[in-house]
Amino acid sequence: MAKKDIDWSNIGFGYMKTDKRYVSNYKNGAWDNGALIEDDKVVISECACVLQYAQTIFEGLKAYTTENGNVVCFRPDLNADRFADSAKRLEMPVFPKERFVDAVVKTVEANIDYVPPYGSGATLYLRPYMFGSDAVIGVKPANEYQFRLFTTPVGPYFKGGAKPITIRVSDFDRAAPHGTGHIKAGLNYAMSLHAIVDAHEKGFDENMYLDPGTRTKVEETGGANFIFVTKDKKIVTPKSDSILPSITRRSLMVVAKEYLGLDIEEREVLFEEVKDFAECGLCGTAAVISPVGRIVDHGKDIYFPSGMDDMGPVIKELYDTLTGIQMGRIEAPEGWIKVIK
Numbered sequence: 378m379a380k381k382d383i384d385w386s387n388i389g390f391g392y393m394k395t396d397k398r399y400v401s402n403y404k405n406g407a408w409d410n411g412a413l414i415e416d417d418k419v420v421i422s423e424c425a426c427v428l429q430y431a432q433t434i435f436e437g438l439k440a441y442t443t444e445n446g447n448v449v450c451f452r453p454d455l456n457a458d459r460f461a462d463s464a465k466r467l468e469m470p471v472f473p474k475e476r477f478v479d480a481v482v483k484t485v486e487a488n489i490d491y492v493p494p495y496g497s498g499a500t501l502y503l504r505p506y507m508f509g510s511d512a513v514i515g516v517k518p519a520n521e522y523q524f525r526l527f528t529t530p531v532g533p534y535f536k537g538g539a540k541p542i543t544i545r546v547s548d549f550d551r552a553a554p555h556g557t558g559h560i561k562a563g564l565n566y567a568m569s570l571h572a573i574v575d576a577h578e579k580g581f582d583e584n585m586y587l588d589p590g591t592r593t594k595v596e597e598t599g600g601a602n603f604i605f606v607t608k609d610k611k612i613v614t615p616k617s618d619s620i621l622p623s624i625t626r627r628s629l630m631v632v633a634k635e636y637l638g639l640d641i642e643e644r645e646v647l648f649e650e651v652k653d654f655a656e657c658g659l660c661g662t663a664a665v666i667s668p669v670g671r672i673v674d675h676g677k678d679i680y681f682p683s684g685m686d687d688m689g690p691v692i693k694e695l696y697d698t699l700t701g702i703q704m705g706r707i708e709a710p711e712g713w714i715k716v717i718k
């Protein structure tokens with residue numbers, strides 16, 4: 378088989394149907410054996426719990442072609458763990474970790490011709506998800522579930538790739554205290570749709586959400602965690618019970634400390650402090666590390682000294698080291714890279 382004829386360097390972050398997807402069904406208290414199938418359509422009851430009460434969770438991870446031509450995934454075991462946490466919070470059955478990782482491997486293998494080549498700037502995005510599939514009309518969890526995993530080649534999440542973006546402080550909340558912000562549930566993203574459309578209409582790339590309780594602390598954006606760099610090169614990242622525990626962010630903290638020798642702090646970050654940081658970035662699987670050049674707070678601008686043209690120097694070092702590990706140019710910590718081919 379040969380690589381698909383795709384203009385890899387010019388694809389954006391969009392959906393492209395690939396050949397195979399993995400499906401497993403849960404019924405009578407057990408998961409079936411699962412299989413790779415060609416049909417990309419989902420057929421479920423009109424009254425499925427996912428359609429009525431949004432009982433759905435998902436994950437996001439990527440497959441990369443490394444410098445020496447292998448195809449690898451980055452820390453899929455952590456996606457499996459987080460998927461299990463998400464399932465428990467929405468009263469869904471856990472899809473076992475070894476089965477999750479196996480589904481990742483099988484689906485990437487089955488779509489290997491869609492894994493973008495090394496150096497193209499694109500990657501294969503993997504979207505595992507699970508939803509309540511049988512009919513419920515009273516508010517309660519479904520009895521039957523479907524786990525699926527599809528792949529799609531993607532380019533940069535933000536147009537312009539490494540160009541700093543402009544975000545605004547949102548007046549809409551995404552997650553409630555003691556709510557579901559810490560899990561990857563579709564409902565959190567439904568909550569953010571109006572806010573992102575409104576932000577885009579007003580010329581902003583993303584929303585910065587503050588803690589809904591006091592609106593004084595930095596939380597995250599609709600699809601990524603924050604990292605800040607202080608003027609003396611310390612890495613600061615917000616700690617909150619209502620943000621998603623980003624695998625990219627947790628990995629970057631290790632990279633900062635162990636590879637770059639930087640001090641790291643995971644703590645509450647007051648919005649008030651933001652103007653004093655030297656650099657700001659959004660980190661996530663889709664975002665990788667996207668630099669933020671400007672934050673608009675109700676008409677007041679915060680410009681970071683790193684400017685609007687390029688990534689700041691420390692964020693660039695973090696970016697180069699993380700992507701170097703993912704693409705096999707830099708030796709990875711034990712267990713971070715799952716070789717598929």
Ligand code: PLP
Nearest residue numbers: 600601602621623624625661662
């Ligand atoms: N925060 C939110 C709300 C997200 O949707 C994501 C994306 O998965 C992240 C953070 C980043 O998490 P990760 O680095 O595990 O992709």
Ligand code: COI
Nearest residue numbers: 437438600661662663664
């Ligand atoms: C990811 O980074 O995998 C996400 O799920 C974020 C989403 C905005 C695409």
